[in-house]
Amino acid sequence: MRAFKSWYEDAGVRVGPRRRPGDDLDKKFFPEHLIPHLGHPLVQDAPEELRRYLSAQHLYQWLNFTAEFEVAVVMRATQQIADGRSGVPLARELRRDAMRICVDERYHALYSVDVVDLIEDSTGIPSLPYDFAPFLAHLDGVGDSYPQHRELVQLLQVVVFETLITSLIEDVPKDPEVMTVVRDTVRDHAEDERRHHAYFAVFFKELWAQLGSSERELVSRLLPEVIIRSLQPATQAARAALGVAGFSAAHTDQIVAESFDRTSVMAGIVVASAKTVALLERCGVLDLPGARERFQNAGFTTVR
Numbered sequence: 001m002r003a004f005k006s007w008y009e010d011a012g013v014r015v016g017p018r019r020r021p022g023d024d025l026d027k028k029f030f031p032e033h034l035i036p037h038l039g040h041p042l043v044q045d046a047p048e049e050l051r052r053y054l055s056a057q058h059l060y061q062w063l064n065f066t067a068e069f070e071v072a073v074v075m076r077a078t079q080q081i082a083d084g085r086s087g088v089p090l091a092r093e094l095r096r097d098a099m100r101i102c103v104d105e106r107y108h109a110l111y112s113v114d115v116v117d118l119i120e121d122s123t124g125i126p127s128l129p130y131d132f133a134p135f136l137a138h139l140d141g142v143g144d145s146y147p148q149h150r151e152l153v154q155l156l157q158v159v160v161f162e163t164l165i166t167s168l169i170e171d172v173p174k175d176p177e178v179m180t181v182v183r184d185t186v187r188d189h190a191e192d193e194r195r196h197h198a199y200f201a202v203f204f205k206e207l208w209a210q211l212g213s214s215e216r217e218l219v220s221r222l223l224p225e226v227i228i229r230s231l232q233p234a235t236q237a238a239r240a241a242l243g244v245a246g247f248s249a250a251h252t253d254q255i256v257a258e259s260f261d262r263t264s265v266m267a268g269i270v271v272a273s274a275k276t277v278a279l280l281e282r283c284g285v286l287d288l289p290g291a292r293e294r295f296q297n298a299g300f301t302t303v304r
């Protein structure tokens, strides 16, 4: 497709430089407004060094999450598309583009952990162990009652995730207070993802056109939860970092509960998924009987 015409000249894996920490390591690891627990009163009053530690861990967990997600979720489904096993007949060039996406995602996974390693070495702040398994189990759990549709659920996961636009991708590259290696890494990633976004918008149209009425009904039932589970912030890493930083178990519980409250989490999900929901709207997903109400009941307040 057109978005991939200049892949050999533009893709990060083809032409991007390796990003390394520079001489601005005194800058922030991550924009503070994107670290929910950092704004909590108990954390706001903490010494600066401790807040820096929490910021570093937040960056690490995001990079570690990205590295795992790209391979376990994005490549899992995209490889099926590339191999012609997705159940959606696609022209050869579109299957090759899916293979190019797999190459991109593998590279994103590599540089995500590479940046963790380099920042660890430069700052001396070690990354806490990261466990992706609970997130993946929760995400895949959407389809647990429909084992015969496991591949379909995996395709929905990738369509949703690849068409989301998180504030993180938007805000980090522009934030002059954040260290350059982090801003450059996120910018590199966002540039490749723009291509992927275009691809998966086309792919979803093709997928939807293939589905029979009972599968369409199922898809419209599953999608709100797939979106929510894709974007729900994992609190486990914040919890671990707060513990190591010296907060008591009771304070950690309080900070996490109050920083990741349902209302603000859902508000963030609605914003990040606006483009995805618009795609579903264009394809007619919300026109199925009851679909609009299901999105509204799940908390998608912008669906009318």
Ligand SMILES: [Fe+2]
Pocket (backbone or CB within 6 Å): 070, 104, 105, 108, 189, 193
């Ligand atoms: Fe990626």
Ligand SMILES: [Fe+2]
Pocket (backbone or CB within 6 Å): 074, 105, 162, 192, 193, 196
């Ligand atoms: Fe992607």
